[in-house]
Amino acid sequence: MKVTGGFEILTRLSFLVTQLTLAAGNSVVVVTHENLEEILVSNELVLLSFYTDWCRFSQILAPIFEEAASKIHQKFPENGRVILGKINCDKEEELADKFDILKYPTIKIIRNGLISNQEYRGQRSVEAFVQFVEKELLDPIEEFHSVDELKNAEVGNGIVIGYFVSKDHAEYDTYRKVASLMRNDCRFLVGFGELTKDLRPPGKNVLVYRGDPSIPNQKDYYSEYSGNMTSFKELTFWVDKKCVPLVREINFDNAEELSEEGLPFVLLFYNKHDLGAIQEFKTAIQRHLADENRVNFLTADGELFKHPLYHMGMSMGDLPVVAIDSFIHMYLFPRFEDINQPGVLKKFIDDLFSGALHYNFHLALEAQEKSESTIDPAEFPPVAHESKFKELKPSKHRYTLINRSKDEL
Numbered sequence: 080m081k082v083t084g085g086f087e088i089l090t091r092l093s094f095l096v097t098q099l100t101l102a103a104g105n106s107v108v109v110v111t112h113e114n115l116e117e118i119l120v121s122n123e124l125v126l127l128s129f130y131t132d133w134c135r136f137s138q139i140l141a142p143i144f145e146e147a148a149s150k151i152h153q154k155f156p157e158n159g160r161v162i163l164g165k166i167n168c169d170k171e172e173e174l175a176d177k178f179d180i181l182k183y184p185t186i187k188i189i190r191n192g193l194i195s196n197q198e199y200r201g202q203r204s205v206e207a208f209v210q211f212v213e214k215e216l217l218d219p220i221e222e223f224h225s226v227d228e229l230k231n232a233e234v235g236n237g238i239v240i241g242y243f244v245s246k247d248h249a250e251y252d253t254y255r256k257v258a259s260l261m262r263n264d265c266r267f268l269v270g271f272g273e274l275t276k277d278l279r280p281p282g283k284n285v286l287v288y289r290g291d292p293s294i295p296n297q298k299d300y301y302s303e304y305s306g307n308m309t310s311f312k313e314l315t316f317w318v319d320k321k322c323v324p325l326v327r328e329i330n331f332d333n334a335e336e337l338s339e340e341g342l343p344f345v346l347l348f349y350n351k352h353d354l355g356a357i358q359e360f361k362t363a364i365q366r367h368l369a370d371e372n373r374v375n376f377l378t379a380d381g382e383l384f385k386h387p388l389y390h391m392g393m394s395m396g397d398l399p400v401v402a403i404d405s406f407i408h409m410y411l412f413p414r415f416e417d418i419n420q421p422g423v424l425k426k427f428i429d430d431l432f433s434g435a436l437h438y439n440f441h442l443a444l445e446a447q448e449k450s451e452s453t454i455d456p457a458e459f460p461p462v463a464h465e466s467k468f469k470e471l472k473p474s475k476h477r478y479t480l481i482n483r484s485k486d487e488l
């Protein structure tokens with residue numbers, strides 16, 4: 080999850096919970112504007128299905144969600160752990176607005192009362208829901224019991240390590256909540272007491288980040304958190320900045336979520352037998368475009384995504400290839416080697432936003448039609464193709480897509 084941008088809607092519900100009498104029950108709870116807040120703040124995990132009676136995907140989901148709720152209740156009967164709820168969007172329009180619902184059914188994931196933009200996008204089967212909940216309820220932080228264990232910890236894309244005096248501390252609660260929210264983006268470790276006393280100032284708790292050592296030029300692949308240890312928001316931003324890499328891999332599991340972030344994709348199509356291109360791309364982005372936040376930088380296995388490649392007239396033999404997909408058009412970046420030239424890829428991205436890519440494309444097309452081309456072919460007029468990645472947005476074969484903007488008229 081990339082919290083930047085979507086973070087405003089991430090709000091702690093600030094009100095006092097009165098008597099919590101709401102038992103989990105073994106069926107899906109009907110959620111309305113009256114009981115929503117109580118349900119969210121009194122449960123560790125809530126899956127909320129936003130549906131309508133007339134949406135056929137919602138109709139198919141309903142009995143499956145019921146059965147899942149019953150199985151989940153058997154496994155986790157304690158109050159306050161997990162609830163499955165449903166909101167009828169025709170009756171609760173304000174809630175549908177508040178949660179930005181653009182398709183039915185949308186299943187939102189809410190942890191510890193925190194509303195984020197995370198959704199359940201997995202299979203809609205009883206087994207898949209049960210497995211998902213089991214995984215989500217595991218402790219997001221792994222405790223290490225020896226220094227050797229810590230030394231040998233697999234760093235992967237990056238880990239956050241906590242050196243804490245004890246578990247019984249408000250700062251540890253904050254760490255746990257943040258880890259719970261960011262559990263899919265980072266690995267979280269912790270060590271307590273005597274074991275870590277040489278790694279932190281006496282009586283103090285410390286959080287450090289260790290990054291992937293294989294990325295060259297990574298500015299701070301080891302850094303210590305210097306912010307407020309009890310500020311959920313500040314710590315979430317720090318973890319997000321450290322753990323969500325500038326360049327991410329796209330696959331069919333995360334494509335829907337990435338496309339819903341709404342930013343154009345700058346994609347490297349690579350050949351998985353030549354991974355050097357990925358390293359080169361990451362290094363170039365890190366070096367020249369570390370502050371670019373108008374796009375998502377992604378790497379795509381050319382074999383997995385050969386359809387969009389062919390669509391641009393490219394084949395596996397042409398890899399590596401860089402392209403922008405704006406969800407309307409795809410534009411091919413003329414020469415991969417130029418990613419190392421300061422400013423060249425940046426200009427290509429600027430040209431997308433200024434409309435120059437699109438404009439030059441039409442200009443080139445016109446010139447071609449009049450067959451009196453005044454454009455120097457050496458200048459590589461941008462070639463636009465219909466977007467292929469828009470097909471990875473939420474599919475009408477899985478959701479009823481709606482136009483919420485229409486309601487605002």
Ligand SMILES: *[C@@H]1O[C@H](CO)[C@@H](O)[C@H](O)[C@H]1NC(C)=O
Pocket residue numbers: 307308309310311
């Ligand atoms: C740290 O954050 C918490 C929670 O947001 C706040 O109550 C506290 O005043 C902050 N402390 C400092 C020193 O800013």
Ligand SMILES: *[C@@H]1O[C@H](CO)[C@@H](O)[C@H](O)[C@H]1NC(C)=O
Pocket residue numbers: 480481482
């Ligand atoms: C949504 O609105 C746009 C523009 O207002 C319109 O072109 C499109 O057909 C609408 N889609 C649906 C599913 O109603």
